[in-house]
Amino acid sequence: MRGQLRKSSTFALVLGLLASILLPTQSVALSNFKVAPSTVWGYTYAGKATGVAETRPPKVAYLEQKSKFVVNYKNFPEWAKRDFQAAVDIWSANFASTPQITIDASWGRSASYGVLGSARPGNYYSGFDGAPDQSLWYPSALANALAGKDLEPENPEMVIQVNSLAQWNTRGDGSPKLNEYDLQSVFLHEMGHGLGFLSTDSYDQFFGYGTIEQPTPYDAYAQLPDGRRLSDLPSPSIELGKALTSTLVWAGPLGMAANGGAKPILYTPARYEEGSSVSHLDEATYANLGANSIMTPNLDAGEIFREPGTLLLAMMEDLRRKPPVGVAVGIPQTVRNATALIADSSAIVTFDPPANARTAQITSYSVRNLKTDQVKSSTESPITFTGLKNGTSYSFSIVASNTNGTSDAVITAPITPQAGWKRFVIDDKADARHVTSTTFNGKPLIAYTDSKSGILKIAAWDGKSWKRTTVDGAGGTSGKTKSKITSTISLCVNGSGTKQLLHIFYSESDDRDLRYATYDGKKFVYEIVDGNGVQVNDYKDPVRVRTGSDVSVSNACVATAGGIQVFYRDESQGILLGATKVKGSTKWSYELVDGDRKTDGRSTGDVAFHLKALFDGKKTYVVYDSVLTINQKKQATSGEVRVASRNTLSAEAWSYYNLDSSGSATPMTGFDISIAKTLNGLQATWLISSPATAPNPNRIRWSPVQSNPTQSVATSENYGVPGKYLNTDGAFIAYNCQQRLCVLDSARAVPVIKLVSSEQRPEGIDSAWVVVDRVRYLVAGYKGQLSMFRP
Template identity: 75%
Template sequence: MKRTAASALTIFTLALSLLSPVQSYALNDFKVAPATSWGYIYAGPSLAKAQTRSPKVAYLEQKSKFVVNYKNFPEWAKKDFQAAVDIWGANFKSSVPITIEATWSRVAAYSVLGSARPGNFYSGFDGAPDPSLWYPSALANALAGKDLDSENPEMVIQVNSTAGWNTRNDGAPRVNEYDLQSVFLHEMGHGLGFLSTDSYDNFFGYGTIEQPTPYDAYAQLPDGRRLADLPSPSLELGKALTSTLVWSGALGIAANGGVKPLLYTPARYEEGSSVSHLDEETYSKSELNRIMTPNLDAGEVFREPGPLLLAMMEDMRRKPPVGVAVGIPQAVRNATALISDGAVIVTFDPPANARSAQITSYSVRNLKTDQVISGMSSPITFTGLKNGTSYPFSIVASNSNGTSDAVITAPVAPTAAWKRFVIDDSSDATNVTSINFNRKPTLLYTDSNSGRLKIATWEGKSWRKLTIDGAGGSTPRTKNPITSPISTCVNGSGTSQTLHIFYSEKVDRDLRYARYDGKSFTYEIIDGNGTAVNDYKDPIRVRTASDVSVSSACVATAAGIQVFYRDESQGILLGASKLKSATKWSYELVDGDRKTDGRSTGDVAFHLKAIFDGKKTFVVYDSVLTINQRKEATSGEVRVASRDTLSTVPWSYYNLDASGSFTPMTGYDISIAKNLSGISASWMIASPATMPSPNRIRWSTLASTPEQNVVTPENFGAPSKFLNTDGNATAFNCAQRLCVLDHSKSTPTIKLVSTEENSAGISSAWVVVNGVRYLVAGYKGQLSMFRP
């Protein structure tokens, strides 16, 4: 069966989403937050005697439908997964199909048999028992009675391919084998909601819960306080995560013989295991209720969710008792006023005691006009303000016991956004790039509504638009929607150039190639359609069956064409090249396979760009070196690989930037451009205070000893994807809007381009039309040009 799901594990179990700031956003009157907490099941010791096979249970009624998209799974493993799906389908009630993205690959932590997380978390949706809590995708959909996000899976499961599995599908593992069906049953429990969103700082002892779930609301300290209500981050919460916790749900207590079920909270916090499991010592010997203990022993099998787990899952469909307001709220944290056009956006983080204080509202006052706006969360926006006039604001939090001290922001002055001109009013341009082709400004962009890849060429007075590929196409085009970033390059001269376009689609996730001579297109699949995954250790490179849809970059010269791309299944940077006289593509591994010869063992090329300076090819890309429990990048590099174009000499490598004590994480996105000063690169970095999210933009020319420049866009909002530089200015997303950093002069400046927020990020490109430089981006569902 052809591959149908993205996401993979490599040296680190890492999702692409970790490179974006972890934050919630509003969508259709409810909020969405990415799921970054995972529940693990660890490999336990061998049982003295393997368990006998449990009799097969006949189910009369399926309560829900599960759809599994497999990534690299062997056929025998799919059978075990389907058996687990059938069991949960008869026990979890939902009218909405539940999609699972399942990946089979190696992991660094050999003791982890499997891990799972929901697709997202949702709060405030219709049908939510408690609008202040965050419900995992499958449970939220079941409660809402509709799919809150049809574009993403409800659950992500990752399995360690190197474990000692029983591959016979007989349900009877030997004493040295692990039962895969049991792992799936357990991990699906996590994906359906048996999961805390906590994290723990092992060095300082701080605990954090950013988005408390119903699981966190039912987890209770012996004195009756809810885990969800403890200050976050705090030492108090950290202590709770490593102390006794029990389940307070009435149904779970009844199923446990009238005793509050004991959760697994060892004195030494265990990543992916603490809190999100039933206590190992108490329940591991229980025939019915041991499925959600943290370990699976060799030879052990689970075949039913068990009455306790099902009762606890049913508790989470009900509203937990509210917490008691303790004291008055402390002051809000990180209050900032952000510049907008005729408006100011006031953002803040809740007080440290927000949960125990049970805050009822926040009030923000414009200290210049005395206008007050109240709300339940950040941000709060003031409109109708005068551009160029400074406004300070104060913020207080209130509960039933009183009001916090006021926090006053630094004054900011609204500013006018750039002028906008619509190019394509029928395309939202979720991905866009630009190039000069046959001496004409040319744009390439994707439309999420139609699923098509399009091209727009400036013909002197208007844009000529054509469809290149995408949903609804006929062979050799794809019928699947195009969803990936686009890379493009040209060779030839004058008006006799050839345009090379690389992209991927949503289903097969192959690297596709369209070649355009200005009159017609030819199509080809470059990689991803191989018969098997080409292992990173294999020195002989051939086509792979890996997911190669994440990123690509190309270089074209008179001698031929090169394209570079991430292998998501292996976490490596690959290359394919074709000489002008050749009939076949040659494949190579560029980086990410070893820590010798200047190479890296990091998880590389989530973002990359390539350029040719007339002599050499330069490939610039990010590398993730470490991740935390939430699978967010905590250290990394911005790397450069270079060599003479299309030569057989080895690549040369150096770091353009690397993590350090003052810059714990660097990368997040990459953009490069060639100008009179050489090749310039831009990327993002984080400070210790903002980890794991970036807060600054750094830029430099490509040099082994770069002179790095940096700017913090404080009053415009934290930077995030996408970056795009023309060498003199860098466009970036600022508080989910579009801004431009002009670094062409000695004193860099930042300008606001657009005001409407887009939680998915705004892709942009620079283009010069009739001698005027424009920034092009998808805005309000339309491909648009902007200029001051």
């Protein structure tokens, strides 16, 4: 497994996994434009050692800086930073952009030994002001440059990953030896991908299907010799798959002019190559053309580039212009996967485009309410009908139209709208992006964050009202962080009666350390548990000390009379760490729990993207997910839900078993984790996919936490795709349904689903259960306010 999914590449991996584990794989409307995750990477592969020493090109003098780049380095050595900055200086003089361009750069071992570097845009955007073609998707830096503003200031414009194990020239002299690779050349190449020289295609090696979910201007300029645009071919289809492995040329006028009037030939070998095919210039044609060879897929040992070259710059300029519109061929076929979803006094009608959507050049979709005859039209899914009666059944028909005609109608199964739960506001000034709860001094307590202010708060019930207190957050003093609190939160309590101690674990946005606050009901005491070490504590090192890794992704704690334990993901290496402070001690003891080896019941999977921990009175249990394989989009394709247990605070070895594993009927399992203590023991819940939806989830699964799990499962068809965040109290499971909030009653013989709230939040809705005056409430953010819900 270690050859397939390398630990230190995880910083880039988790960003790619947002599309499948953390967020739905669909476009999201933001303000007056749409955004879709970037999941396809462009690679530079290590070429052969030619045995020919290249003369170092003269330094090109650039008089005008056309843009400003800022690089966030992760684990980079100083010599590599200098090479990166040299490439940044070159591109800043050749790529015009008023908004600043931010790059997240990660230095670590690659998933493939032959890859020198890989890059992708931060996201893709469509429909923004300034977009030359409103139907296409533009990569972050290019979209911002065209819009004249940063469309999403909180996100980077580019993500670059470099293979630390390659045979680099580390001397900084710009003259690699015959067996060395030039890092500055790799950066110049990869920044070209990040700026937009990249197709969003993917290819199924087994079935031969090609897919382009969000066609870009690059895909619109890439054509077959007969003039058909790559962006207009059916997707997914065998036809597109054949195109990806056939001759493709560039049809942009500026690129053609820079290529002597001929259409530049793209790299499309008969056997599709992940990260190389389509997104490069043809290796055989352009391998020995000086600076114009920079975007061929391979960099030979000793090969040097110090400028983008006229051909690449001309093709990049083509991307800023509107490509010729494709021609509608035939009438649209029927829409696919048409579904009506239950909402409060409304219905959400979702569907996928017809298989021939691109060749048909669809102009609109029309949805008819078959009960009221109301018709709504749009250019995309979903379409929402409001003003419906709760308790009344409705069905809908959907047709697709273009300039040639209209498709046959598809009719959805009937659905019955239902009312959401009653809402009570706790804090009208916090959106509760992350929320959790516990019982402290005999009363319910909620911890939550506000994404705008970056502050972490607690709300404690005093018997009459909620008392709100700021714990930590941006601009803090006296041990508090000056950075925004952006992570999940874990709470645990020890002590007795009304003299308990509350333990709060969380992370912030800048240093990404694991922070810790204790609260005795009157004051807070702060410290950093981990992440602020002098260097990364390598997973192979048996001596565990404070690490310099990113430990901000997930955490879970257990508090007992003997002390406090906290468990957390090492994002830099993809492993599960633990820290323990026994009662009376002032120091933390560190350990590696899982993800490092395949002995003693342990795993080499990429573990603990999500985790929870509990103490059942005898043992500590940690439940977490594990990613075993990923696809070319870096989406999780197989995994496990694992349990590690031991006697609390003991030095005994952990015991391990799986609650769930991928199989033929369940390609992927995990996605999120929740556990709860019940009268019968611990209960866990997670999400799974089916072969039809992989790698995305479509079902909810739960089981007692035991080595021989007895699994139960429920689907969520009438409420939409299930997703994180999960939260169970042992009987009721709160989860995200089509980016809304739903609750599944898992204690019934036939599970029942209820809609809690209708607001759709693309980033997901975290929630927690609390009992106030013997009444159970679900707590979550709603319309920017921390709120309680009950039926």
